[in-house]
Amino acid sequence: MRFILVRNLKGNEILAQTLFDGYGKILLPAGTKLNVPYVNRIRQSGFYYIYIKDEALDDIKYDRTIVNLKQRTVERLPSLFKNILNKDQKNIKESLYMVNELVSYIIKEGDINTNLYEINKYDNYTYVHCVDTGIMSIFLGRFLGLGVDDLSNLGTAAILHDIGKIQVPEKIINKIGVLEKSEFDEIKRHTIYGYNALKNAGIIEINTLAGVLEHHEKVNGTGYPLGLTGDKINIFAKIISVCDVFTALSANRSYRERFNPNEAYEFILSNINVAFDKDVVDKFKQNFSIYPLGVCVKLSNGIEGFVIKQNKFFPDRPIIRISYDHITKKKICPYELDLLTALDITINSIVG
Ligand SMILES: [Fe+2]
Known part of the structure; x- marks a missing residue:
């Protein structure tokens, strides 16, 4: 499951959660394959972000x-x-x-x-x-x-x-x-x-x-x-x-x-x-x-990775999974970086 800002949706993703509108009615069920009209509907309904399926982040579960x-x-x-x-x-x-x-x-x-x-x-x-x-x-x-x-x-x-x-x-x-x-x-x-x-x-x-x-x-x-x-x-x-x-x-x-x-x-x-x-x-x-599970963030050393776990009492220093080399832009064997131990690194922005 991966967090994605609605403005970054391409229209070929699979929904990982059922979406409800502001009045509590089902808008789209989990498992829906998105297309451009669906993305427009999601946007018009006021969603700012949603969760989509992502096999590389399959271990992230969120209580709905x-x-x-x-x-x-x-x-x-x-x-x-x-x-x-x-x-x-x-x-x-x-x-x-x-x-x-x-x-x-x-x-x-x-x-x-x-x-x-x-x-x-x-x-x-x-x-x-x-x-x-x-x-x-x-x-x-x-x-x-x-x-x-x-x-x-x-x-x-x-x-x-x-x-x-x-x-x-x-x-x-x-x-x-x-x-x-x-x-x-x-x-x-x-x-x-x-x-x-x-x-x-x-x-x-x-x-x-x-x-x-x-x-x-x-x-x-x-x-x-x-x-x-x-x-x-x-x-x-x-x-x-x-x-x-x-x-x-x-x-x-x-x-x-x-x-x-x-x-x-x-x-x-x-x-x-x-x-x-x-x-x-x-x-x-x-x-x-601050940073939700499954969101992609850019770190102060230029590396990007996904938030996979929170550190209690340190809302701005979660644990990040890094799975590609930010210089060669190629996939690497994933490793985890705990921002609580890497105090010289901070999160610069959400890539989403
Ligand atoms: Fe008020």
Whole structure:
């Protein structure tokens, strides 16, 4: 199995995974031989990368459960939003069960190195962004030592963190160009609208509410709506804030190209003690791997190879399999290079 950026597909590859669209419907099943129309469909559906079959990397297996769980959550999220806005308490309880499914999975599998690419597979769909933020927050909460109930409340807050945006006029949300001060003030109010929507719908757990209300606060006090600093900001909000910014940066926006996960990762690190809490970012840094299994990377010594294993706590230093000579461009007997022991070598870029 090999990771490939969609823009590099040639149209003769074989799919190694079933692809679902942003609404949870099967787009193409695993084993499909690609052609140009299929590649166009994949591109139009917003995929940024996929996995294809590659005999030389046959030993790489990836757990797909989280992908399926994510699909199901994305599919069910619109009805949860609707139930909250309609204050339909009975159905809210049922819908929130999906958050518990995610929590159970993440508690069971949380020791694996979570891949930042896996979380950000699609371009930006509103609901996908909510679920991405939710999944990442639950992982991060677990790494920070939160228990089951807290993780469930954190997941709820993270999935619903932007629900207040529904109350902001669409013409402000979609405005291209500079916002007037009054328009920006209205956007900032989505935090308060969200807090009120949850409260009115009977979701009254204090950290869940604070997670939604404070997810745009910054530790240096320049955030909104309250301008809280450091320890005054709720821990759920601190976690959601990192995950929200990371997933938003990794998505395509009309006004800019998406960041690669490694660039978004650097952005998070550079905002420690400015926007983000140091302990939260430290856990983020220790536990999320940047380069996905099966991706081809170019190293600082000019050699290219495939990521075949992660090194826990060192997200930017995986183990690489090298199978051809980069000077003669000929295949060689494959060997493995552990970037944890070859400290003079770094990854320069994804070849994908
Ligand atoms: Fe927000």
